[in-house]
Amino acid sequence: MLETFARWLTNPSGLTPHGFCLSWEPGLIWLFAISDIAIGLAYFSIPVALLVVVYRRRDLLFKPLFGLFAAFILLCGTGHWLNLLTLWVPAYGLEGVFQGATAIVSVATAIALWVLLPQALMLPSPLQLREANAALAMRDRQATDLAALNADLQQFAYVVSHDLKAPLRAISLLADWISEDMQGSAGGESLENLRMLRHRIGRMDMLIDSLLEYVRAGHANSPVESVDLNDLVVEIADLIAPPAGFAVRFAGDTQVIRAARTPLAHVLQNLISNAIKHNDRAAGQVVVSACMLDGVARVQVADDGPGIAPHFQQRIFAIFQTLQSRDETESSGVGLSIVKRIIDRAGGMVWVESAPPNRGATFLFTWPTAKPA
Numbered sequence: 098m099l100e101t102f103a104r105w106l107t108n109p110s111g112l113t114p115h116g117f118c119l120s121w122e123p124g125l126i127w128l129f130a131i132s133d134i135a136i137g138l139a140y141f142s143i144p145v146a147l148l149v150v151v152y153r154r155r156d157l158l159f160k161p162l163f164g165l166f167a168a169f170i171l172l173c174g175t176g177h178w179l180n181l182l183t184l185w186v187p188a189y190g191l192e193g194v195f196q197g198a199t200a201i202v203s204v205a206t207a208i209a210l211w212v213l214l215p216q217a218l219m220l221p222s223p224l225q226l227r228e229a230n231a232a233l234a235m236r237d238r239q240a241t242d243l244a245a246l247n248a249d250l251q252q253f254a255y256v257v258s259h260d261l262k263a264p265l266r267a268i269s270l271l272a273d274w275i276s277e278d279m280q281g282s283a284g285g286e287s288l289e290n291l292r293m294l295r296h297r298i299g300r301m302d303m304l305i306d307s308l309l310e311y312v313r314a315g316h317a318n319s320p321v322e323s324v325d326l327n328d329l330v331v332e333i334a335d336l337i338a339p340p341a342g343f344a345v346r347f348a349g350d351t352q353v354i355r356a357a358r359t360p361l362a363h364v365l366q367n368l369i370s371n372a373i374k375h376n377d378r379a380a381g382q383v384v385v386s387a388c389m390l391d392g393v394a395r396v397q398v399a400d401d402g403p404g405i406a407p408h409f410q411q412r413i414f415a416i417f418q419t420l421q422s423r424d425e426t427e428s429s430g431v432g433l434s435i436v437k438r439i440i441d442r443a444g445g446m447v448w449v450e451s452a453p454p455n456r457g458a459t460f461l462f463t464w465p466t467a468k469p470a
Contacts, residue, residue: 112187140174165206172199196394319357329415342380349386354394372400394464404453
C-alpha cells in the first residue's frame with residue numbers, strides 16, 4: 098500500500114486528470130478553475146485576517162483556537178488549489194496528503210471548539226459590556242460628585258466654624274465683662290446663671306471643634322507602616338493622662354500590625370478616653386488587645402465600666418448621640434461617630450458588646466488593610 102501511495106505521489110501518470118471526467122468541456126473546466134481560484138484566494142486571506150487580530154489584540158482570549166482555525170482554513174484553501182491542479186494533472190496523491198492533514202486539523206479544531214464552548218458562552222455580550230461600561234461611567238461620575246460634595250462640606254464646615262466662633266468669642270468676652278461689673282454685687286442666682294452661660298459657651302465651642310473633626314475624619318492619607326500596638330497604647334495613655342486609679346494596658350496575641358498609624362491612633366485614643374470618661378467608679382482599667390483573622394486585624398478595647406444597654410448599642414455611633422445628659426458628663430456626642438467614620442473609610446467594621454447588669458463594655462473593630470508584619 099505504501100508503494101502504491103508513493104507511486105501516486107511521484108508518478109501519477111497512470112491516473113486520469115479530473116478534466117477527463119468533465120469530457121474536457123471548456124465551460125465546465127473554466128467554471129471549476131475560476132471557482133477554485135476564488136475560493137483558494139478567499140481562504141488564504143481569512144487566516145491572514147485572523148493572525149492580524151491575534152497580533153494586535155494581545156488580550157484576546159482563546160488564542161490557540163484562533164491558530165487552529167487559521168490552519169484549518171489555510172489547508173482548505175490549499176485543497177481547492179490542488180483541485181485546480183488535478184483538473185489537468187492527476188496529482189491525487191498530493192491532494193490526498195493535504196486532505197488527510199485537513200481532516201486532522203479540522204477534528205482538532207472541532208474538539209477544541211466544543212471544549213472551549215462553555216467558557217465562550219460565559220463571556221459577556223456586547224450589550225452586557227455596554228451596560229457595564231455605563232455603570233462604571235455612572236460610578237465614576239458619582240465618585241467625582243461625592244468628592245466635590247465632600248470638598249464643599251469641608252469648606253462649609255470651615256466657614257461655619259469661623260462664622261460661629263467669632264460671635265461665640267464675643268459672647269464669652271461679654272460674659273466676662275458682665276461678671277466683672279457684677280463682682281461683689283450679684284446674688285447667688287445671677288452668679289449661677291453666669292456660670293451656666295460660660296458652661297454653655299464652652300459646650301458650643303467644643304461642638305464646633307467636634308464638628309470640624311468629624312468632617313476631617315478619615316480624609317487624611319497616612320502611610321501604612323508597622324505599628325507596635327503596645328507602644329501605641331502606652332503613648333496614648335501618656336497623652337490622655339488618666340486619673341489615678343485607672344490603668345490602661347495592652348494584652349493581645351498580635352502586637353505588631355501593618356496599618357496607617359495616625360487614623361488607628363485616633364480611633365484608639367477616642368475609645369480609651371471614652372472608656373475612662375464614662376466609668377462610674379473612681380478606679381478601673383482599660384485593656385486593648387488584637388488578633389489576626391484571615392489577614393485582617395481585629396482590635397478590641399474592653400473596660401470595666403457600667404456597660405451599655407442593648408437598645409443604645411447602635412445609637413451611640415450616630416453623631417451628637419450621648420447616653421447621659423450633657424450636664425452630667427461633658428461630651429459632644431461626636432467621638433464615636435468619628436471612630437466609625439474613620440473605620441468605615443478604612444473598610445472595616447465597628448461594634449460594641451455589652452450585657453448589663455454585667456459590668457463592662459468591649460468595643461471591637463476590624464482593620465482590613467492590616468497585615469501581619
